[in-house]
Amino acid sequence: MTVVIDVVDVRSPSARTAIGAYLRELDETFAAGFDVAEAAADEEALGGRTGRFVVASSDGVAVGCGGLQALADGAAEIKRMWVHPQWRGKGLAGRLLRRLESEALAMGHDVVRLDTNRALTAAIAMYRAAGYVEVQPYNDNPYADHWFEKSLV
Template identity: 70%
Template sequence: MVDDPVATLRRFNRSWSQRVGVLDESFLGSGRPLGPSRLLFELRGGGSSVRELRERMDLDSGYLSRLLRQLESEGLIAVTPDPADARRRIATLTKRGVAAQQDLDDRSDSLAHGLVDALSDRQRVRLAESLDQADRLIRAATVSLDLVDPGSEHARTAVAAYFQELDETFEGGFDVAAGAADEQTLGGATGRFLVAVSGGVVVGCGGLQSLSDDVGEIKRMWVHHDWRGLGLAGRLLRRLEEESLALGHRVVRLDTNSSLAEALAMYRAAGYVEIPRYNDNPYPDHWFEKRF
């Protein structure tokens, strides 16, 4: 019988943190603790802005600044103004930093081999599959759903990815200019726009506009293909329904295309019923509504 998931997660955390040396003052025997070591991992392959690091690592600004100063004092990184925007700072590995990061990689590989080499081939496959699934579920559980302005950078990034997918999916493509026309209605006092964010990266979105005082419409529902099958679309849908209720709507509507089979199944499972066409959108062939 499977334990309570909270108890299972706590037991795994204790076991894993002990075996990988999270609590050691010298992580992986590198001479520095986990925090600065983790930052070195994040800086591989080129520089990152301090803002991107803070979002990706989900760190407090003060703590991140201390980590950056520590690595800078060791000569492992350089923190310089961004040539494109002097208000931003860019952190990059120095030559010594690249060597230190490679040393951490080698130590980490050695530890991982030490953990799995005692297992049979079949056990290794089971472990890899289980950890991959656990990683996906943990990441899905920690995605934040943020209300943003529909003209914000995150919103535009998400909608651009959504439009590109529609263009690749629909026979005859998708007219981006026509799709962008409703941006103004998804914000302000009568609209909402949500982005799903993980580690500073946008992985989904959804919008809501008011068709009347009593009727709302869900728009731009999208989840990155790498994040599908983890319940994120359902979370977005439920949150948009809550926002619709908060705006005073008693009915929420949406439209979709039959080529989006997963979306059709989700809406029906969530209690949406098909209704006649209610708009002049040229792309959908199914129209739904749900009454609260």
């Protein structure tokens, strides 16, 4: 099966489907659950002139996603990166990550950051393998245990 990764409006049906699956999975994975309503409030930053949102789809079905938002210091932050469980281990997460890095460069950012939870061990390993280094916390995300950064230049 072929997967295409496209920039979409964060309010599009494919984006809403992917984000919904991502949020439900976090709520099931995190020991203390995840506040889905609170997370939905910051998604507008993933669109417009200062953000991007990409959806990976196969045969018209969303199988992955990820977003970018601009940070005040000029870096871009990767948010809402998710791959459907049936597509894990097939390289799609790496493709999504590289696409988000490419979009960040196109937007004029030379540094990307992200945060993640300790329960997401495969994601942490992927970020490290992709050249991300752990940094001091740059936000107050109550679900984050690790903060990473990568220079794109």
